[in-house]
Amino acid sequence: GAVVSQHPSRVICKSGTSVKIECRSLDFQATTMFWYRQFPKQSLMLMATSNEGSKATYEQGVEKDKFLINHASLTLSTLTVTSAHPEDSSFYICSAQREGRGYEQYFGPGTRLTVT
Amino acid sequence: GESVGLHLPTLSVQEGDNSIINCAYSNSASDYFIWYKQESGKGPQFIIDIRSNMDKRQGQRVTVLLNKTVKHLSLQIAATQPGDSAVYFCAEIPLHTGNQFYFGTGTSLTVIP
Numbered sequence: 001g002a003v004v005s006q007h008p009s010r011v012i013c014k015s016g017t018s019v020k021i022e023c024r025s026l027d028f029q030a031t032t033m034f035w036y037r038q039f040p041k042q043s044l045m046l047m048a049t050s051n052e053g054s055k056a057t058y059e060q061g062v063e064k065d066k067f068l069i070n071h072a073s074l075t076l077s078t079l080t081v082t083s084a085h086p087e088d089s090s091f092y093i094c095s096a097q098r099e100g101r102g103y104e105q106y107f108g109p110g111t112r113l114t115v116t
Numbered sequence: 117g118e119s120v121g122l123h124l125p126t127l128s129v130q131e132g133d134n135s136i137i138n139c140a141y142s143n144s145a146s147d148y149f150i151w152y153k154q155e156s157g158k159g160p161q162f163i164i165d166i167r168s169n170m171d172k173r174q175g176q177r178v179t180v181l182l183n184k185t186v187k188h189l190s191l192q193i194a195a196t197q198p199g200d201s202a203v204y205f206c207a208e209i210p211l212h213t214g215n216q217f218y219f220g221t222g223t224s225l226t227v228i229p
Contacts, residue, residue: 004159006159032215034216034217036219041222041224042221042222043205043219043220043221043222044160044205044217044219045219046216046217046218046219049216091157093159093160095159095217097215102215103147103148103209103211103215105215105217107152107159107160107161108159109158109159110157110158110159112157
């Protein structure tokens, strides 16, 4: 149990376009989901915390108007990279906290975004 | 954000030897620490965790040691296998901030057959 999926696994888009990444908890309800960004050979950087039905909380330095997060249900959170630029190319990973299971996070497989 | 760092960016060990991966953390108020393994192009995989009121915890072939005095965390892997080759991250969780995880730099472990 506790499987998290992401879609798509890879996406290539042109500069200036927007891209939506989905994060789903497949077999549990996730009250909180997190979004991370990871550049090559670097660590995971927390971008934002997403609670179902409320606005996301962004980490310092992360542009909320550029990285739109929607957590519309207990099993789905989406990250939309708006007006993408080549510097937004990165590996985006989501995680989900299982309702009633405290701090444990279950990570998705990641989405590789390449902006050309 | 929090600052969690690792001492060594790369580590090479012979198959069958023990591996020790270190991590320094900065927030003495952190409540939990977790070690993750990440293979290339994949999401992090949970290895083992330890609560701040413990100094040692053992799993299958892995042991985590926590030294709160010097804010140091280590992961020991016994009888390292080629499948252990990956990047290892420690994460600290200060629960008062809302369960966010803050990851360290990462150590790339290469197991030499």
